[in-house]
Amino acid sequence: MDSNLFFNVTTFAYFTAMVIYIAFVVTRSSAVAVLAKLVAVGGFLANTLALGLRWYESYQLLGGDGRAPLTNLYESVVFFAWSILLIYLLVDWKYKQPAMGAFVIPFAFFGMIWAQFGLSASIDPLVPALQSNWLTYHVITCFLGYAAFAVACGVSIMYLIKVGKEEKAENSPIGGILGVFPSARVLDDINYRAIMIGFPLLTLGIITGAAWANYAWGTYWSWDPKETWSLIVWFIYAAFLHARFTRGWVGRRAAWLSIIGFAATIFCYLGVNLVLSGLHSYGGS
Amino acid sequence: MNTKKTTFVDSVWDFFCSLKLTILILLLLSVTSIIGTVIQQGGSAEEYIREYGQSNYELFTKLQFTDMYHSWWFVGLLGLFSVNLICCSIKNFPRAWKFVVSPQLIASDATFKNSANKGEFSTKESIASLLPRLNATIKSHFAKPVETKADGAVHLFAQGGIYSRFGAYMTHLSILVIMVGAMVGTVWGYKAYVNIVEGTSISQVWPRGGETPIELGFSVRCDDFDVVYYAGTQRPKTYSSELVVLDGGKEVLKKKIEVNHPLSYKGITFYQSSYGPAGTGTFELEVTDNQTGEKVQVTTAQGKKNQLARGFSFSVDDFTPNYDRFGPAARLHVDAPDGTHRTPFVIMQNFPQFDARRGGDFSFALKGYNQPQYTGLQVAKDPGVWVVWTGCFMMVFGSMGAFFFSHRRLWVRLREEKGKTLVQVAANAHRNQAAFAMRFEDLIKQIETTIENKA
Ligand code: HEM
Numbered sequence: 001m002d003s004n005l006f007f008n009v010t011t012f013a014y015f016t017a018m019v020i021y022i023a024f025v026v027t028r029s030s031a032v033a034v035l036a037k038l039v040a041v042g043g044f045l046a047n048t049l050a051l052g053l054r055w056y057e058s059y060q061l062l063g064g065d066g067r068a069p070l071t072n073l074y075e076s077v078v079f080f081a082w083s084i085l086l087i088y089l090l091v092d093w094k095y096k097q098p099a100m101g102a103f104v105i106p107f108a109f110f111g112m113i114w115a116q117f118g119l120s121a122s123i124d125p126l127v128p129a130l131q132s133n134w135l136t137y138h139v140i141t142c143f144l145g146y147a148a149f150a151v152a153c154g155v156s157i158m159y160l161i162k163v164g165k166e167e168k169a170e171n172s173p174i175g176g177i178l179g180v181f182p183s184a185r186v187l188d189d190i191n192y193r194a195i196m197i198g199f200p201l202l203t204l205g206i207i208t209g210a211a212w213a214n215y216a217w218g219t220y221w222s223w224d225p226k227e228t229w230s231l232i233v234w235f236i237y238a239a240f241l242h243a244r245f246t247r248g249w250v251g252r253r254a255a256w257l258s259i260i261g262f263a264a265t266i267f268c269y270l271g272v273n274l275v276l277s278g279l280h281s282y283g284g285s
Numbered sequence: 286m287n288t289k290k291t292t293f294v295d296s297v298w299d300f301f302c303s304l305k306l307t308i309l310i311l312l313l314l315s316v317t318s319i320i321g322t323v324i325q326q327g328g329s330a331e332e333y334i335r336e337y338g339q340s341n342y343e344l345f346t347k348l349q350f351t352d353m354y355h356s357w358w359f360v361g362l363l364g365l366f367s368v369n370l371i372c373c374s375i376k377n378f379p380r381a382w383k384f385v386v387s388p389q390l391i392a393s394d395a396t397f398k399n400s401a402n403k404g405e406f407s408t409k410e411s412i413a414s415l416l417p418r419l420n421a422t423i424k425s426h427f428a429k430p431v432e433t434k435a436d437g438a439v440h441l442f443a444q445g446g447i448y449s450r451f452g453a454y455m456t457h458l459s460i461l462v463i464m465v466g467a468m469v470g471t472v473w474g475y476k477a478y479v480n481i482v483e484g485t486s487i488s489q490v491w492p493r494g495g496e497t498p499i500e501l502g503f504s505v506r507c508d509d510f511d512v513v514y515y516a517g518t519q520r521p522k523t524y525s526s527e528l529v530v531l532d533g534g535k536e537v538l539k540k541k542i543e544v545n546h547p548l549s550y551k552g553i554t555f556y557q558s559s560y561g562p563a564g565t566g567t568f569e570l571e572v573t574d575n576q577t578g579e580k581v582q583v584t585t586a587q588g589k590k591n592q593l594a595r596g597f598s599f600s601v602d603d604f605t606p607n608y609d610r611f612g613p614a615a616r617l618h619v620d621a622p623d624g625t626h627r628t629p630f631v632i633m634q635n636f637p638q639f640d641a642r643r644g645g646d647f648s649f650a651l652k653g654y655n656q657p658q659y660t661g662l663q664v665a666k667d668p669g670v671w672v673v674w675t676g677c678f679m680m681v682f683g684s685m686g687a688f689f690f691s692h693r694r695l696w697v698r699l700r701e702e703k704g705k706t707l708v709q710v711a712a713n714a715h716r717n718q719a720a721f722a723m724r725f726e727d728l729i730k731q732i733e734t735t736i737e738n739k740a
Contacts, residue, residue, distance in 0.1 A: 065522070128523055128557075131523075207680070211677075231318060235315035239307075242311070243308050
């Protein structure tokens with residue numbers, strides 16, 4: 001029994017859950033929705049177990065130098081998938097809208113498949129700079145925040161699909177595939193709630209990152225591309241929330257801002273390392 | 286004339302107060318911030334010219350793109366952001382403060398009629414007999430009510446979570462506090478670096494990008510620098526320096542610092558950051574005279590000529606810490622008494638017997654190599670950092686207060702009409718209405734069971 005086996009189970013479960021959720025949207029059968037939820041919960045448990053096992057394995061492999069599995073790209077991606085499921089299941093528990101699964105679980109699935117096939121899963125000892133408890137607090141808060149934004153993005157996509165149809169249909173109920181979507185008003189509300197959860201978490205993520213930087217080298221903010229992009233994401237969601245307070249920006253514009261916000265989030269997470277660092281012949285960070 | 290002037294001032298004021306401006310600035314900040322992540326910041330002129338060409342470089346310097354986060358326009362945007370924040374708070378704070386100093390103790394007919402959360406009961410019990418129980422119920426299930434008698438009716442008012450009205454103000458203030466903290470750090474603090482060779486001490490550090498050194502007012506000695514590797518690998522596990530702070534000639538503080546474990550003294554903090562070789566190392570060698578079997582210990586430096594018996598001499602030409610995975614090794618050559626330069630050869634620290642097989646006049650064993658190191662430290666003084674952390678705490682608590690809590694108010698009116706008592710209830714929350722509605726359902730049930738002898 002090793003963590004890899006359970007990560008494989010997780011990937012497979014998220015794939016299956018995604019397919020069943022899509023089947024639910026098509027069939028509109030509540031039994032299918034229950035099955036999808038069961039598989040998603042099963043995947044989440046496997047994901048949890050796999051992370052726990054990997055934690056344990058790091059102590060077996062490295063002795064006293066073992067650590068929480070939150071230290072490299074592979075580990076962050078599988079933790080991201082776990083966070084997405086966590087936030088998704090919480091939102092689902094509150095709103096009970098299974099159609100959301102078809103738009104949120106894919107983020108977790110694509111993360112897992114990329115981690116499994118594209119990233120190195122080796123457990124290596126940490127370089128001195130990463131040996132800090134701040135790393136753990138920083139990663140947990142950031143990724144829970146990112147996960148809430150992923151849910152908001154999935155819901156916003158649903159909103160944009162739904163709202164046009166709703167407007168055309170005026171007052172008659174919408175049938176067909178879109179019939180199982182929550183109403184545009186509910187989707188808009190979930191979008192807002194998810195961002196309201198994600199924003200304070202992102203704030204904490206930025207603060208713990210700054211605290212760590214200050215503790216490690218005496219500068220809490222140095223405008224490096226990663227820090228700057230996290231601030232860009234923060235600005236976008238702050239704009240979203242304030243636009244909301246005026247009641248002006250609900251609906252379409254809010255949904256677009258949420259999608260742009262999540263795109264910026266993903267760029268902050270991956271693009272900065274994969275795109276920006278290759279941009280300069282003299283090597284950025 | 287006068288009115289015209291006021292309207293102008295008013296419209297300027299409204300402009301700085303407006304939430305539209307806030308959103309515009311937030312979006313402008315996010316878009317412009319991208320520039321500095323795409324164009325390397327603080328590079329040299331040659332680098333930019335090589336990468337982007339001369340004319341683009343001139344444009345960059347004009348627009349201050351090479352240090353954009355300190356450019357006049359970016360700092361100006363941040364300034365506008367602060368002004369917006371301050372104006373908006375000045376404008377809206379009194380309204381929030383009114384909830385504290387003059388709570389609305391009596392609700393209107395319209396409130397009882399239109400509130401989303403309401404209830405109405407009628408009982409044969411008198412107000413005097415019902416009131417104590419009703420007060421107790423509201424106190425234990427919501428908050429302690431305030432009683433007012435007016436218009437021939439008794440009014441109860443209870444509220445909770447009023448602090449959440451101030452969450453946004455606390456958050457907004459926190460942003461200003463963080464900016465002040467950052468400015469304090471810029472004006473009264475510095476970032477510097479210093480290299481200390483093992484066994485020596487320093488009392489000055491070098492500011493980043495500056496020429497004149499800064500006097501610390503005390504000195505710091507490095508007794509030892511050490512790199513520890515993970516067992517069986519070349520991966521560094523820890524970099525550490527044994528530092529001693531000397532103030533007024535006395536040792537006042539001793540600490541082994543590592544990455545993520547700095548040393549602080551008198552507001553100045555030393556961070557382990559780099560290391561490197563300092564000066565030439567010394568070799569410990571054992572030389573065996575193969576004619577007599579006599580062994581001598583020699584301590585020498587690279588390139589130095591060492592006399593041996595019978596007019597021979599040798600010197601160390603080169604050293605490597607890792608010779609083809611065999612560990613530390615040195616290259617030597619021997620000079621014969623007639624001055625001829627003999628073929629150089631390699632000796633390895635991990636194989637001390639190896640050189641005997643070469644079969645020369647002398648054989649050599651490398652006992653040790655001692656390379657003095659310097660430790661590279663970042664030095665930071667930032668008297669504003671506590672202001673920044675205070676701002677961060679305010680931001681976290683403020684935004685939690687603003688998002689996850691709400692100001693909840695409850696009004697009850699008791700009025701005697703035709704021998705019966707009419708009890709009217711209304712309540713509202715300024716945020717998270719859905720959650721409050723559920724809470725209100727519970728509360729209204731409690732109130733209902735409190736009221737006996739319903740009519
Ligand atoms: C963590 C960040 C922030 C949070 C949680 C936050 C929260 C809030 C809240 C809850 C309100 C509504 C106030 C009310 O209706 O009583 C508000 C309004 C406002 N916020 Fe923020 N804010 C944040 C950051 C900012 C920033 C960075 C600015 C930048 C200038 C800003 C400017 C404003 C302005 C101008 C209003 C207008 C209020 C009005 O017109 O009544 N806020 N904010």
